[in-house]
Amino acid sequence: MAKEKKSALKEKKGVSISEITNKSTIKAIKKKRRSEINTDALVTSILNGDITALSRAITLVESKNPTHLEKANTIIKACLPHANKSVRIGITGVPGVGKSTFIETFGKHITSKGKRIAVLAIDPSSSLTKGSILGDKTRMEDLVKDANAYIRPSASGDSLGGVARKTRETIILCEAAGFDVIIIETVGVGQSETTVHSMVDFFLLLKLAGAGDELQGIKRGIIEMADAIAINKADGDNLKPAKLAKVEFNRALHLYPEKSSSWQPKVTICSALNDEGIDSIWRIILDYAETTTKNGYFNKKRNEQNKFWLIQTIEEQLKSAFFNRPKIKKELSKQLLLIETNKTTPFAAADYLMGLKT
Amino acid sequence: MAKEKKSALKEKKGVSISEITNKSTIKAIKKKRRSEINTDALVTSILNGDITALSRAITLVESKNPTHLEKANTIIKACLPHANKSVRIGITGVPGVGKSTFIETFGKHITSKGKRIAVLAIDPSSSLTKGSILGDKTRMEDLVKDANAYIRPSASGDSLGGVARKTRETIILCEAAGFDVIIIETVGVGQSETTVHSMVDFFLLLKLAGAGDELQGIKRGIIEMADAIAINKADGDNLKPAKLAKVEFNRALHLYPEKSSSWQPKVTICSALNDEGIDSIWRIILDYAETTTKNGYFNKKRNEQNKFWLIQTIEEQLKSAFFNRPKIKKELSKQLLLIETNKTTPFAAADYLMGLKT
Numbered sequence: 001m002a003k004e005k006k007s008a009l010k011e012k013k014g015v016s017i018s019e020i021t022n023k024s025t026i027k028a029i030k031k032k033r034r035s036e037i038n039t040d041a042l043v044t045s046i047l048n049g050d051i052t053a054l055s056r057a058i059t060l061v062e063s064k065n066p067t068h069l070e071k072a073n074t075i076i077k078a079c080l081p082h083a084n085k086s087v088r089i090g091i092t093g094v095p096g097v098g099k100s101t102f103i104e105t106f107g108k109h110i111t112s113k114g115k116r117i118a119v120l121a122i123d124p125s126s127s128l129t130k131g132s133i134l135g136d137k138t139r140m141e142d143l144v145k146d147a148n149a150y151i152r153p154s155a156s157g158d159s160l161g162g163v164a165r166k167t168r169e170t171i172i173l174c175e176a177a178g179f180d181v182i183i184i185e186t187v188g189v190g191q192s193e194t195t196v197h198s199m200v201d202f203f204l205l206l207k208l209a210g211a212g213d214e215l216q217g218i219k220r221g222i223i224e225m226a227d228a229i230a231i232n233k234a235d236g237d238n239l240k241p242a243k244l245a246k247v248e249f250n251r252a253l254h255l256y257p258e259k260s261s262s263w264q265p266k267v268t269i270c271s272a273l274n275d276e277g278i279d280s281i282w283r284i285i286l287d288y289a290e291t292t293t294k295n296g297y298f299n300k301k302r303n304e305q306n307k308f309w310l311i312q313t314i315e316e317q318l319k320s321a322f323f324n325r326p327k328i329k330k331e332l333s334k335q336l337l338l339i340e341t342n343k344t345t346p347f348a349a350a351d352y353l354m355g356l357k358t
Numbered sequence: 359m360a361k362e363k364k365s366a367l368k369e370k371k372g373v374s375i376s377e378i379t380n381k382s383t384i385k386a387i388k389k390k391r392r393s394e395i396n397t398d399a400l401v402t403s404i405l406n407g408d409i410t411a412l413s414r415a416i417t418l419v420e421s422k423n424p425t426h427l428e429k430a431n432t433i434i435k436a437c438l439p440h441a442n443k444s445v446r447i448g449i450t451g452v453p454g455v456g457k458s459t460f461i462e463t464f465g466k467h468i469t470s471k472g473k474r475i476a477v478l479a480i481d482p483s484s485s486l487t488k489g490s491i492l493g494d495k496t497r498m499e500d501l502v503k504d505a506n507a508y509i510r511p512s513a514s515g516d517s518l519g520g521v522a523r524k525t526r527e528t529i530i531l532c533e534a535a536g537f538d539v540i541i542i543e544t545v546g547v548g549q550s551e552t553t554v555h556s557m558v559d560f561f562l563l564l565k566l567a568g569a570g571d572e573l574q575g576i577k578r579g580i581i582e583m584a585d586a587i588a589i590n591k592a593d594g595d596n597l598k599p600a601k602l603a604k605v606e607f608n609r610a611l612h613l614y615p616e617k618s619s620s621w622q623p624k625v626t627i628c629s630a631l632n633d634e635g636i637d638s639i640w641r642i643i644l645d646y647a648e649t650t651t652k653n654g655y656f657n658k659k660r661n662e663q664n665k666f667w668l669i670q671t672i673e674e675q676l677k678s679a680f681f682n683r684p685k686i687k688k689e690l691s692k693q694l695l696l697i698e699t700n701k702t703t704p705f706a707a708a709d710y711l712m713g714l715k716t
Contacts (some may be wrong), residue, residue: 021405073706076703076706077702077703077706080700080701080702080703081700083700084700142377144711165705168703168704169703169705172703197399241409254697298508303697303698306694306697306698306703307694307697307704308704309704309705309708310693310694310697310704310707310708313704313708314680314704314708314711314712315673315677317708317712318676318677318680318712319673319676322672322676335668336664336665337669339661339664339668340438340661340664342438342441342442343438343526344435344438344666345434345435345438345526345530345664346526346665346666346667346671347523347526347527347667347668347671348431348434348435349668350667350668350672350675353672354672354675354676
């Protein structure tokens with residue numbers, strides 16, 4: 001019954017349902033009406049900061065139904081002039097580094113400053129498992145209850161590119177809904193960091209002191225992308241090793257060439273659990289935003305990211321259109337066999353496949 | 359006159375040129391005949407190990423003339439059944455590490471074992487400068503004179519992909535000409551290592567002891583690709599630091615996950631200048647070839663490389679065909695402007711561009 005009250009189809013009091021009305025007809029009408037989303041009203045609500053409207057719009061963005069996608073595009077277009085006004089922060093770190101606790105403490109800190117924060121996630125595994133790293137919302141109990149915080153589980157999709165598109169569009173919707181800070185979380189494994197890096201202004205790497213973790217980071221080139229490294233769990237017995245790790249990372253970072261932002265990446269320690277060192281991270285981010293806005297890098301980077309996503313999207317679509325052609329699928333496996341048996345070269349095979357008419 | 363003797367048009371002795379023969383006509387006929395390359399004869403000569411024929415075929419591969427390319431494809435196809443029988447070794451290292459000296463000493467060592475070696479190069483800068491890192495052949499004076507060695511300056515091209523294609527096809531020709539060892543050299547900067555790595559069986563990284571060089575290598579992920587690291591210039595005062603660096607690299611390499619080849623990368627020291635430690639590098643390579651042939655990885659890797667190049671070539675061609683369409687060029691810049699002024703998203707712009715009819 002509670003659900004029925006929320007429905008746009010709820011009956012006015014005093015109007016009783018005619019006895020001849022077929023129940024399945026009612027169901028069909030409800031279904032039809034539900035799909036007729038009023039995009040104008042939704043946009044107005046989003047711009048008023050209505051979380052329910054925001055959630056509905058994000059669901060449209062994530063839908064695979066073509067009608068929904070069309071509506072989503074209309075909404076995004078209307079929201080665009082009101083977007084672009086937040087600081088977008090990417091947060092990564094290996095499992096166990098304490099990302100959830102960090103985001104909870106950090107998020108509470110942001111809202112205590114009177115700002116609104118949205119937390120999204122990119123989950124490389126979600127495209128396989130259809131799961132979500134933020135699915136388990138109980139991990140951020142306090143932040144979930146905060147009226148100025150919005151937590152949205154990660155979009156699922158068939159490809160990282162698809163997930164990225166949905167996340168990028170969700171950022172626009174959140175910004176239009178008045179969120180000042182957007183956090184994009186990702187698990188520090190695989191190539192999702194690069195994806196996150198290409199859609200945020202500031203990239204924060206969470207680390208733990210000791211135990212080969214340093215090498216792991218260096219190896220994957222993640223340290224190069226970081227605008228700041230925060231060594232988390234710097235409490236109790238961990239405090240001393242964390243301080244040592246800070247010195248070590250600072251030294252390592254100085255060996256890298258200067259970034260085009262002319263921003264020198266910062267290293268800091270924190271304990272999200274004890275709410276220590278969180279404010280200094282926020283001040284680093286504010287400093288970064290101020291510095292790069294002044295030198296023009298902030299907007300330059302966003303423009304480059306947009307261009308990157310435009311080209312990236314086209315390239316993905318070109319590839320999938322080509323390789324999904326039934327004829328190509330069939331001929332490709334034949335050519336691969338010819339290559340294996342040394343009867344053609346990869347290049348001759350490519351020329352042959354490219355020459356096939358639709 | 360010397361040139362005329364080599365020409366296929368040389369007159370039999372005793373036959374004098376008719377006085378009415380127009381000199382420009384002779385020139386035109388010569389030019390025409392010269393372009394009519396007999397591919398069958400060329401293939402036969404290549405299979406007989408004829409270096410001149412090999413060089414002519416490589417020139418055809420590198421040519422931008424469509425007629426030449428067609429002939430090149432015919433030749434490569436005929437050579438294919440005779441290729442695939444060498445060990446392909448990629449060698450990289452930062453400028454100053456002593457690559458030329460190393461290749462010269464290493465090459466002499468190979469030929470002293472009765473084997474034939476071909477040295478090719480991939481030069482990321484050549485696509486810009488049309489230059490070549492092996493252009494300065496005088497750097498390998500002794501090897502150049504060796505009848506069992508063949509040194510070919512790097513192919514130039516408009517893109518790394520184009521250069522890579524030419525190099526891959528040149529490898530096939532060299533193998534058909536009976537070369538047992540193919541070296542692909544590249545300067546240790548940029549992404550050319552990845553390209554070289556995707557076309558060789560064994561990847562050798564040359565290093566120097568000390569001075570931040572380690573970090574540089576780790577940062578670029580090159581160490582991960584290496585099947586062996588040779589610390590060069592391990593002579594005189596450098597010997598001790600080189601030995602220390604060897605210990606350090608060995609420790610670092612053990613932290614990486616096991617390779618799918620189940621080959622544990624080796625670290626060794628050498629002095630190419632004094633011809634020290636060169637044989638042990640050759641023995642490492644032989645050991646690698648034997649181990650990976652036995653466990654099936656050697657052929658599996660070549661198959662994967664072929665597949666990679668097939669897909670890579672198609673993707674490059676799809677992209678260039680799309681982005682070079684005049685209409686797309688024009689509309690792309692318009693869409694970029696709309697993105698910059700926040701009037702569309704990269705994704706909506708991509709959809710629009712993809713929807714444009716030819």
